[in-house]
Amino acid sequence: xxxxxxxxxxxxxxxxxxxxxxxxxxxxxxxxxxxxxxxxxxxxxxxxxxxxxxxxxxxxxxxxxxxxxxxxxxxxxxxxxxxxxxxxxxxxxxxxxxxxxxxxxxxxxxxxxxxxxxxxxxxxxxxxxxxxxxxxxxxxxxxxxxxxxxxxxxxxxxxxxxxxxxxxxxxxxxxxxxxxxxxxxxxxxxxxxxxxxxxxxxxxxxxxxxxxxxxxxxxxxxxxxxxxxxxx
Amino acid sequence: xxxxxxxxxxxxxxxxxxxxxxxxxxxxxxxxxxxxxxxxxxxxxxxxxxxxxxxxxxxxxxxxxxxxxxxxxxxxxxxxxxxxxxxxxxxxxxxxxx
Numbered sequence: 275x276x277x278x279x280x281x282x283x284x285x286x287x288x289x290x291x292x293x294x295x296x297x298x299x300x301x302x303x304x305x306x307x308x309x310x311x312x313x314x315x316x317x318x319x320x321x322x323x324x325x326x327x328x329x330x331x332x333x334x335x336x337x338x339x340x341x342x343x344x345x346x347x348x349x350x351x352x353x354x355x356x357x358x359x360x361x362x363x364x365x366x367x368x369x370x371x372x373x374x375x376x377x378x379x380x381x382x383x384x385x386x387x388x389x390x391x392x393x394x395x396x397x398x399x400x401x402x403x404x405x406x407x408x409x410x411x412x413x414x415x416x417x418x419x420x421x422x423x424x425x426x427x428x429x430x431x432x433x434x435x436x437x438x439x440x441x442x443x444x445x446x447x448x449x450x451x452x453x454x455x456x457x458x459x460x461x462x463x464x465x466x467x468x469x470x471x472x473x474x475x476x477x478x479x480x481x482x483x484x485x486x487x488x489x490x491x492x493x494x495x496x497x498x499x500x501x502x503x504x505x506x
Numbered sequence: 507x508x509x510x511x512x513x514x515x516x517x518x519x520x521x522x523x524x525x526x527x528x529x530x531x532x533x534x535x536x537x538x539x540x541x542x543x544x545x546x547x548x549x550x551x552x553x554x555x556x557x558x559x560x561x562x563x564x565x566x567x568x569x570x571x572x573x574x575x576x577x578x579x580x581x582x583x584x585x586x587x588x589x590x591x592x593x594x595x596x597x598x599x600x601x602x603x604x
Contacts, residue, residue: 298590316511322515326515326516326522336514350517353521361529362529364526365533383527440598441594447558450554452576452577452579457550457551470555474556489556492555497552500545
């Protein structure tokens with residue numbers, strides 16, 4: 275049983291470490307809210323989608339499919355394909371979730387995003403494993419910012435300057451790139467990473483509209499190569 | 507359209523939650539050592555690498571230059587906000603002048 279003060283400080287630390295990612299997500303959230311309301315989503319619909327799906331690229335793709343008239347099923351499949359990579363993230367959150375009561379597991383997986391990888395990495399750089407409450411604090415802040423920024427975009431819906439003019443659309447890309455040096459564990463990572471990147475590249479060239487599956491296949495191929503190699 | 511939107515929101519929301527829960531239960535069933543554990547340990551790095559590769563394919567020369575600078579700054583400082591700022595400033599600057 276943890277002392278409440280430890281729980282509280284872990285939650286706050288997680289929220290603090292999430293701030294840069296939350297900032298990057300906010301620009302994306304405003305953009306989604308804007309697009310959604312222009313595509314005929316009501317305020318409540320945009321809000322619900324951000325709260326329930328909690329994945330920017332998946333939401334944008336589903337929105338795109340709907341407005342293209344592809345139908346509900348196609349929109350769900352396309353969005354789910356992009357969110358499929360979160361399966362790999364909750365899998366790697368295992369040690370923080372295991373042996374927790376069911377409702378904490380239910381909440382913990384709900385808050386898992388790409389940014390959770392960043393949090394786990396930040397904790398690791400500090401020499402500790404990311405704890406449950408640390409991930410919860412970060413995830414809760416991100417969800418809050420995500421839903422709030424979606425609402426702002428949905429309400430304003432016009433008159434916002436193009437974020438691309440300020441390079442803000444690059445913020446999320448920069449976050450992922452900045453994670454790479456910390457994730458690099460040494461030369462044994464080289465081949466798995468090349469396989470992951472190469473698989474995505476090849477897949478996207480062959481099937482440009484199936485990027486979500488390419489991501490999943492790339493990450494899994496890299497992990498398989500790492501698993502099968504023996505120079506541990 | 508509005509009914510269609512609601513079904514998509516609910517359907518994709520349910521699918522996303524099932525995916526999140528599924529990953530955890532999948533990991534519970536995987537062995538804790540050997541090849542499976544090595545693969546699982548390598549997964550975060552491979553996933554982020556795959557994401558970056560995808561984003562770089564979608565980008566052009568400006569994004570490649572900014573990405574390289576963000577990577578160098580991150581390798582040097584190991585500081586996420588500073589690296590993010592470097593990447594965003596380079597993109598904004600280059601878009602202004604190129």
